[in-house]
Amino acid sequence: MASIPFTLAALSTSAVPGLVVFGVREHESDDSFVSAIVATEDDELLVRVPRTHQAEVQQSAELLGLAALTEGPRSRLPFAAPTTLGMTRAGETRAVVTSFLDGARFEADELTDDSHLLQPIAEAIAAIHELPLTVAQHGGLPVRSAQDLRVLATRLVDRADATRLLPETVRRRWTHVLETSDLWDFSPTMVHGSLDAELIRVGDGAVTAVLGWSECSVGDPATDLAWLLAGGPEVLDGVIARYARARNSESLSHLRARAALYHELEVARWLLHGTETHDQAVIDDAVTMLDRMVGTGGALGAAFTAAVAAAPLSSEEVIALLDQTPQVEDAQSDTAAFEALDEDRMFGVDTDFIEPLTEDADGDPSPAADDTADQVTAPLSDDDLPRDLTR
Template identity: 35%
Template sequence: MARSPLTLAAAVTAAVAGAEVVGARALTAGGAGRFDAAVAALADGREVVARCATDESIDHELAAEVLALRALTPGVREMLPFQAPEYLGAVALPDGRVVVTSYLAGYLIDAGELPPGEGAATSVGRALAALHALPPSVVRAAGLRERTPEQSRADVCRVVESAAASGRVPVRLIVRWREAVEDDRLWTFEPAVCLGGTQATSFLFVDDERGAPAVSGVLDWQGLSIDDPAVDLRWVASAPDAADDISRAYAEAAHRAPDAAVHVRARLHAELEFARWLVHGIETHRRDVADDAAALLESLADGVRDDVLLAGLDAEGRTDIDDALSALAQVPETTPLPADTSMHTDAYGPEELSLTPEASWSEEKRARAVAATEETQPIDRASLRALDAVDEALGHREPPTTDRIPADEGDQSAADDAARSTRAAFQRWRSSSSE
């Protein structure tokens, strides 16, 4: 049974010492109603949020959020360009537990309504970059979860295989996902502090001095961990108009080494949300959930019919350094010098530097040394072309007018079309995990 705002407000007086409630109103994000929530007005002018899980199976999320919010010390909060709720207290009720946090003012924007350009989209990208730049000690000191790239890859593999075993996933999706799991280029990322899966409703906005939406606060801290940064970007596929600007702002504001595969992994994680929903329905013996997930997967399969997931990696992942390394690989191999610790020079062999009584600097050796310094080794045409490509890739000089090595333009990703095709289906699943 849903708890009324007055019931939740009454719990605030027990959870927060000295709190005097003078008013209450319901709070909802228009989601699936996984929590009962209310805003309580206090006599000292503050407003606080009281929340209680509607089902015992999700009460652990409130406990996880309490741990995460308590890990955000004042010093950590100063590092963030937005606000996060503050934990104020909790109280147990006969049918659940009420958690009280500070209230953050602002409005929400649905993913499909996020506008492109400077404003909401770029503000979201910068907010995520700042979050991912937090020191790992924030998570480790609180004893929260930490996953390596290998563990993230193994988890994705388990989801793919569990979904495949159900027999309700289109074959083209299973092939698509397995290819991604097997591609090592996707799994060399640097883990970061993450929320474990943000969504559009995780961001609160206020209008800045120009009247443009800007992120003022971030919600949904229950998944705070060290994980794959792409997990927090997976929802961007459901914001087709703003996706490019979110990604661009995120990359420009990031304080980390560039990760060319982050957006490919984000799309993979987004698609696997449907598979997780299917596995959840099967494991909980919820035929309605399983049927709904199967329908979503069919829609997704149609949407990505002409799309190659890893094509995005080929298009985004090549850099000048990649081109340089490819060119260096074309240089013919030479016989390596012996690996020892003796001194070597270009002109003399070690035995010719000996000053033992048995050896001396004869005129013959001196003549050979002079001749050696004057000799040059011819470089074949293939080597010159490879070295030209290295110079061109690194920007050292203009490419030659002849014998130029053609640039690999790569395939063009059809990410936008695929995202638009699955937009409606994706929103149905994501909204099920919001309030």
């Protein structure tokens, strides 16, 4: 086991031509990857090798997201995002080297409605949502309409209901939100897509780095706010109020209601993960969480009530409502367009980041000539790792 960091250090020199390693240490952050921190003369780098096929797909998606964040978009963000420096083959998979961004960490449930972090968090999220849509369009990232996102959420509820483990009360609440057309009349923005406290680094009262860009796309801005409900409705409301001052956005009550829905739908995803992997412990955990939702509307119930309440509208909201003519498509449509939408993540473009680099005649890393984005690499087992990695 002690040889793993040194093997990863060797792989990093193959991935980044001219790299001189001054030291290496273990890095434990995700069991899905074998990883280490490599010290250079001026900086520290992170080298990771996926252990499983699922981790490899996630890594491919993150590489695509980071590639889309070119110098222009990065200059508009008030925090740093990792930079991909190189990659090389490691057994049947690949080793990827990125910049290493460290900082203080926090848990979402540690936040309170008067936490000083609420302002920098709101500003960081608003900055992501203010990025131009061309970041995704030119970078080959998913671009989904509001109705596409509504259909995907509906399908997730249908899949959870098909397990026969979803309480009827919860299913009706979710369906009611999905069938309320006004909540889904919004303009999609650039989103991080999988934002959580675990992926945020802070220092000196500011957000210094955001990691994990595997779900970066054009999507629902509410998805980047849902995780805040782990700190309670007051935390979400506090961030949304500050977020609204940072950018012009839609009806805040509608944004809050969809964020609450996405927060609850994470339990549906957890249930489906358990049933698909036949993990009874995960299934039991998800069922327990769903049972707690029965008989109480929770954050979603309160947010939905506020969103549909007959409160006076501002002049801007009245004009917006008059201009809107929602067209709700059948959530059960079997057209090719909707069948092509993957509930978790889809990639429909070729990219050099999907497959490992090979070496050219000069020994420098270069993309394989016949690589395509639809190639599938087998899961990484201990037998597949370089000999030193299994010691």
